[in-house]
Amino acid sequence: MTRTGRTGLWLVGAGGSVASTVVAGLAAMRVGAAGPGGVVTETSAFAGAGLVDTADLVTGGHDVHEVSLTKRVEDLATAGVVPHDLARLVAADLDAASERVRPGYAVGAEDQGAAVRRLAEDLRDFREREGLDRVVVVNVSSTEPPVDAAEVPADVAALEAAWSRGEAPLPPSSVYAAAAFTAGCAFVDFTPSTGARLPVLGELAARAGLPWGGSDGKTGETLLKSVLAPMFAQRALRVHSWSGTNLLGGGDGATLARPDAFESKARSKAAGVGAMLGYPVEGPIHIDNVADLGDWKTAWDHITFSGFLGTRMTLQFTWQGCDSALAAPLVVDLARLLDLAMQREESGAVPALGFFFKDPVGSDEHALAAQYDALLRWVRGEGWTGR
Amino acid sequence: MTRTGRTGLWLVGAGGSVASTVVAGLAAMRVGAAGPGGVVTETSAFAGAGLVDTADLVTGGHDVHEVSLTKRVEDLATAGVVPHDLARLVAADLDAASERVRPGYAVGAEDQGAAVRRLAEDLRDFREREGLDRVVVVNVSSTEPPVDAAEVPADVAALEAAWSRGEAPLPPSSVYAAAAFTAGCAFVDFTPSTGARLPVLGELAARAGLPWGGSDGKTGETLLKSVLAPMFAQRALRVHSWSGTNLLGGGDGATLARPDAFESKARSKAAGVGAMLGYPVEGPIHIDNVADLGDWKTAWDHITFSGFLGTRMTLQFTWQGCDSALAAPLVVDLARLLDLAMQREESGAVPALGFFFKDPVGSDEHALAAQYDALLRWVRGEGWTGR
Amino acid sequence: MTRTGRTGLWLVGAGGSVASTVVAGLAAMRVGAAGPGGVVTETSAFAGAGLVDTADLVTGGHDVHEVSLTKRVEDLATAGVVPHDLARLVAADLDAASERVRPGYAVGAEDQGAAVRRLAEDLRDFREREGLDRVVVVNVSSTEPPVDAAEVPADVAALEAAWSRGEAPLPPSSVYAAAAFTAGCAFVDFTPSTGARLPVLGELAARAGLPWGGSDGKTGETLLKSVLAPMFAQRALRVHSWSGTNLLGGGDGATLARPDAFESKARSKAAGVGAMLGYPVEGPIHIDNVADLGDWKTAWDHITFSGFLGTRMTLQFTWQGCDSALAAPLVVDLARLLDLAMQREESGAVPALGFFFKDPVGSDEHALAAQYDALLRWVRGEGWTGR
Amino acid sequence: MTRTGRTGLWLVGAGGSVASTVVAGLAAMRVGAAGPGGVVTETSAFAGAGLVDTADLVTGGHDVHEVSLTKRVEDLATAGVVPHDLARLVAADLDAASERVRPGYAVGAEDQGAAVRRLAEDLRDFREREGLDRVVVVNVSSTEPPVDAAEVPADVAALEAAWSRGEAPLPPSSVYAAAAFTAGCAFVDFTPSTGARLPVLGELAARAGLPWGGSDGKTGETLLKSVLAPMFAQRALRVHSWSGTNLLGGGDGATLARPDAFESKARSKAAGVGAMLGYPVEGPIHIDNVADLGDWKTAWDHITFSGFLGTRMTLQFTWQGCDSALAAPLVVDLARLLDLAMQREESGAVPALGFFFKDPVGSDEHALAAQYDALLRWVRGEGWTGR
Ligand SMILES: NC(=O)c1ccc[n+]([C@@H]2O[C@H](COP(=O)([O-])OP(=O)(O)OC[C@H]3O[C@@H](n4cnc5c(N)ncnc54)[C@H](O)[C@@H]3O)[C@@H](O)[C@H]2O)c1
Ligand SMILES: NC(=O)c1ccc[n+]([C@@H]2O[C@H](COP(=O)([O-])OP(=O)(O)OC[C@H]3O[C@@H](n4cnc5c(N)ncnc54)[C@H](O)[C@@H]3O)[C@@H](O)[C@H]2O)c1
Ligand SMILES: NC(=O)c1ccc[n+]([C@@H]2O[C@H](COP(=O)([O-])OP(=O)(O)OC[C@H]3O[C@@H](n4cnc5c(N)ncnc54)[C@H](O)[C@@H]3O)[C@@H](O)[C@H]2O)c1
Ligand SMILES: NC(=O)c1ccc[n+]([C@@H]2O[C@H](COP(=O)([O-])OP(=O)(O)OC[C@H]3O[C@@H](n4cnc5c(N)ncnc54)[C@H](O)[C@@H]3O)[C@@H](O)[C@H]2O)c1
Ligand code: NA
Ligand code: NA
Known part of the structure; x- marks a missing residue:
């Protein structure tokens, strides 16, 4: 199998339960301390699809709180979410991953236009320093309240005008989506927050020719x-x-x-x-x-x-x-699948990922079996454009 | 929609809970006292498939006990299985259906070869008297113990030789299957009994060019x-x-x-x-x-x-x-679908009916969604030969 | 056993599910169509305690809606709450009981002081017409919102002054309690409404030397x-x-x-x-x-x-x-037990009834086994004054 | 509070899950790593009853397999039964307790009369070496098949005669009970095995004036x-x-x-x-x-x-x-309560312990609340002789 290179998995909410489990789990798989349980794309149906190796996923992320992944993983072990010796087994990896977490964006703390540029810069910097081919941004931060889409500028020109007036029209999840598209990264929303589901974000993704997916991981x-x-x-x-x-x-x-x-x-x-x-x-x-x-x-x-x-x-x-043990492997799946979409230069919402989501973008299909079929067809390049 | 004529639904175990619910339910649908709840083939996916109208199904059957369907339906009402005034609403239909029940076959009570001929005669008689185009026999009698297939004659010649020696090598469910094939009827086993699942029965069905299905309705x-x-x-x-x-x-x-x-x-x-x-x-x-x-x-x-x-x-x-409210509509479905197979002159086991069964003949596919797809493809004439 | 005479069971909310089940159930017991299932005071532990016979309970009540008990009992039968032929079996009793239902009190519909007098008059009239020794009023009407006890007049003088000013300081459940005490009846609140749980009602009960109980039947x-x-x-x-x-x-x-x-x-x-x-x-x-x-x-x-x-x-x-099948027999129990308290000339809240209630008046004991012991001790005249 | 001295808790099946949890839990309580959760006799209702301190319980036991309590406790930690660092925290105690485990008795491996003497000697030796006031033997070994009591010698003379003929009429649990009584120890059966529930064992206990209890811990x-x-x-x-x-x-x-x-x-x-x-x-x-x-x-x-x-x-x-977390604290309770019975010089079955058992000896009372009351009365010295 030809290697598809190294891909970045950038976690918004990098210090949360889901993100910590992703980082610890990838490290555990790397050292052979864990198998691929729960990782859909590691089952035989996905063999030969050209997905990046899980060993070639490099993590980084944003959080608004100080993050010590070692501490988080120890807490998760006490709670029985991860094996009790995991933090010790992958200590070096957790330290290295903690170093790759940058300060996130919080409402009101910063000029919004500037924040998008700062976050995008973090992403470019991550890609360069780590020598990554592509980067997928996955939002696993705290769920936000819903926004009224009618009150958000409908196109990029209007958005930039609002920013230049010092306004902050986007919720944080959409700020991260904007930063992702600005930096040439794919974006996935694993939460029910707004994320890329605004016309203006769709325009940003389309301009940059980038794929995105969501919303809200379907785990229970x-x-x-x-x-x-x-x-x-x-x-x-x-x-x-x-x-x-x-x-x-x-x-x-x-x-x-x-x-x-x-x-x-x-x-x-x-x-x-x-x-x-x-x-x-x-x-x-x-x-x-x-x-x-x-x-x-x-x-x-x-x-x-x-x-x-x-x-x-x-x-x-x-x-x-x-919850975290169910969510984390799906985050790994989504990173690999969006990476595939980037390899294939697909652009826009990817409805074929509905299998992973409570509220799938671009699709009204909620039945798991039909979603699984659609996912496999898409992976095999047979295309699927939602029901 | 062109009428497909009248079809017989012959119930082995005609006095049991499932059979009584089938008869009462068909009568209730006829007089408008019940809708098609639970009847899969009444959903829109089956429209236009050429299935016999439920109103054109005529019931009859065998049982080893005296059968008063009115009494059975009253008992089912007391137990909350059917509405409490149903026996009254469809009294005439229940009486008429009770009249169409004939004495069944019990081990040891009768020469087995003669029994098959007698039961087949009952079926031919039913078809003629009621002016039916086709008859589907459905086994809903008490579950039998398993048999050792190796001890049953493997072909028709050996079976007839055994019969002529006065032996009784078949379990009752297979006796009914033999009678069905002898009389030109399709056969379905809704129970886990042996039924048509013996090489010698397969030969009988093949000779007569008749379809059959099973086994054991999947209801809970x-x-x-x-x-x-x-x-x-x-x-x-x-x-x-x-x-x-x-x-x-x-x-x-x-x-x-x-x-x-x-x-x-x-x-x-x-x-x-x-x-x-x-x-x-x-x-x-x-x-x-x-x-x-x-x-x-x-x-x-x-x-x-x-x-x-x-x-x-x-x-x-x-x-x-x-249980009976779940099973009865599937018996109606199976009668209609085997009737379709007869219209199409299909012969042998029908693996595409696995959707209805715990232990589907001719198929290892147990996943409901895949079975549903297979069923629809078969109904649309796209064929499916089991996984 | 000496007869203890006839006792009235007056149901506030006489047309509701619980009340209808009480009336139909008493009638069914009388004609032998039902046993004493669920009636605690019919078990052997209560034999010889001097409780009124269930056959000697006569029902009546108030409701704010027109009440046809026959119609209600038919609906309960359709829902499987009572046997499906019950309304027919006890038709005469249901008609007679419906006749004994009087218009209830609704906030704002009537001067409150006058309403208490009217309702009390209904109770006295019921006792006389039916030749009853005692009457127990049980509130099984719709649950009310909580009231702020500080805003209700604290003693009878203040209450009467408020009434004479045309004010309506009591919630309906307390209006019924006031009417009960005015007419010399015991009162039980089977709902979580305020009922007799106000100082001014306590004073009314004490003056009249009447027992009362509550609150909120404990059924699930x-x-x-x-x-x-x-x-x-x-x-x-x-x-x-x-x-x-x-x-x-x-x-x-x-x-x-x-x-x-x-x-x-x-x-x-x-x-x-x-x-x-x-x-x-x-x-x-x-x-x-x-x-x-x-x-x-x-x-x-x-x-x-x-x-x-x-x-x-x-x-x-x-x-x-x-719910109604669980609640109704307890209403019968409470009528018999409050009747016993009246026979014994007990006055005030009866904490020994906590066995029946979610929020027992005069007691902090919530453990069923301890409540059962306390109930039996009280019934045997050993007294119990709450924990 | 006056100290009641040190008491031995001898565990038959010392290497099993329940026994290991008892030993580790007592050690954890001693070092302050665990509270008294689940230990009934540590609740306020038992204060002042003269029970031996849990810190003054010394464990020992018999098992037919080699026992490393450290290993067992590590396994229990992996299974989430005990905290994951417990084996480390109480390592010295576990080693010491493992040293106090002696080879058990298995059917056929040894002359039965000699075995009783050997096991009794182990108990006397334990009491002396550890300077214990009293010893309570608790059977927590694997459940045995039931025996036919009619086939066991009915009195001590007959039993000794059978032993002298080289026969082995007792099941292992009864062998341990016999050894306990021989050595002047109380006996409790936490399993459904026969234990002391044979006339001949009753005689042995009575002769020695020793209390005993059972059977089968009630934990789920x-x-x-x-x-x-x-x-x-x-x-x-x-x-x-x-x-x-x-x-x-x-x-x-x-x-x-x-x-x-x-x-x-x-x-x-x-x-x-x-x-x-x-x-x-x-x-x-x-x-x-x-x-x-x-x-x-x-x-x-x-x-x-x-x-x-x-x-x-x-x-x-x-x-x-x-299961073990539920059973272990009850074993501690039973050791303390039988120790109390020995202090009080009670002899024979103790029906007041029914609270702890599925099949209480000497009592038909199975209701927990009544059993709890009986237990408290007995502890307070008010006596209770079963229902
Ligand atoms: N676990 C599941 O099964 C599952 C399923 C579907 C969706 N989700 C969603 O995933 C998200 C994460 O869940 P979790 O259990 O890890 O939650 P968590 O509370 O443990 O972690 C959330 C993290 O996001 C950080 N955060 C908050 N606001 C931020 C911001 N503006 N920028 C960057 N970081 C920010 C927090 O500091 C925290 O570290 C939630 O939105 C949850 O609803 C989880
Ligand atoms: N109800 C369900 O959900 C369900 C699902 C799968 C399979 N099944 C099977 O359907 C069958 C019928 O179930 P039921 O609840 O109606 O049972 P039932 O016991 O009410 O009825 C069985 C009937 O078969 C008759 N019978 C027995 N031996 C016979 C024989 N040799 N010839 C003719 N009649 C005979 C009996 O007299 C009886 O009237 C059972 O085998 C059951 O396992 C039912
Ligand atoms: N069923 C149970 O298990 C249970 C347990 C505890 C408490 N309760 C309480 O018992 C009450 C009755 O329950 P139900 O299921 O019979 O309810 P329901 O809604 O069937 O009946 C309530 C009756 O009260 C009447 N009503 C409303 N306001 C009235 C008023 N001001 N004066 C006189 N009548 C009035 C209504 O018209 C109706 O007929 C409820 O408050 C419920 O919370 C029931
Ligand atoms: N855990 C509970 O909730 C609970 C409740 C009631 C009863 N019990 C009973 O307690 C007993 C112990 O349960 P466990 O989970 O610890 O079982 P386990 O299988 O973990 O331990 C049993 C131990 O007994 C030993 N043993 C077997 N035969 C012996 C003999 N003849 N002499 C001495 N030792 C012997 C075994 O080697 C083993 O170490 C069982 O009989 C069980 O039914 C347990
Ligand atoms: Na099969
Ligand atoms: Na007992």
């Missing part, structure tokens, strides 16, 4: 919905209610306890069931901060449905997943 | 496995254990409490998970007779799996399904 | 908490989080979807766990209106706890209870 | 039954079925996968529900060996019940407990 309750809802539909079983409660702690739990951030996540989570079934379904969706659970998200879903002669039945499930 | 725990196992596989999540407990009462619960009958069901249920994941998985499968539950099967499955860095997680679900 | 999730929390405490297992989700439809579900009514229920539900464990525990409590579930409340609770060496463990349960 | 599913069944009974809710599935791995899981050992456990588990409800209840009880789960026992129970008017409802729970 929504993953299950994406196989169960099609099952009900294909079996002609009518779903009457679908109620969900998600309990989690950690940084993500604390963030989503804020009503405005919750709003972004709830919208993203709600996207799929109605689309998969073809009709709206009642039922609450809760996301609750239970500090004691840490990264161990527990989701309980309760579904009522009927079959022949209207007979009522129920399905309920409890998912006890470790 | 196994249905869920067929979407969850592919999810784990596609997401590269390693499954470590999959334990299942099924509680049910009713006739089926009582039958499966017998170790030999349980053996057939357990084999059938175990078929899929390993095939879908690509490796064997530990964990018990229990089927318990809890009389109090009646037809309300409750299944609890507990699954342990790991992702990135080996982190352990669990999924568990509880399925509370009404 | 809270019932389970009252046995599980003591288990954790007695076993020295530390509870770290206790999260609960309650899904229900029906009138109660719709009412509790209103944030102000929810507030009353949430306060009542939250009362116990901390008291039983001796320390506060984090975790959300949700009550969601899922119309499809009707009276079938489904509660899921998730509890994390630790034992020796801090090892973390979890317990979760799903309770699928039919 | 049965613990929950002991609070839920009384709840149903007190609320007059009729239980129709109670089905249970227990999944576990580890040494205990492997042992219970053997049908004969399972038989002992199943009898012990089945004892309670019928006794608490007052009528028999249908439903299977499974114990399955799922190696992947290790010590993390997962139990799912499904209960159907009815209330007023026969309405059917269900409760289900999933308990995910760490």
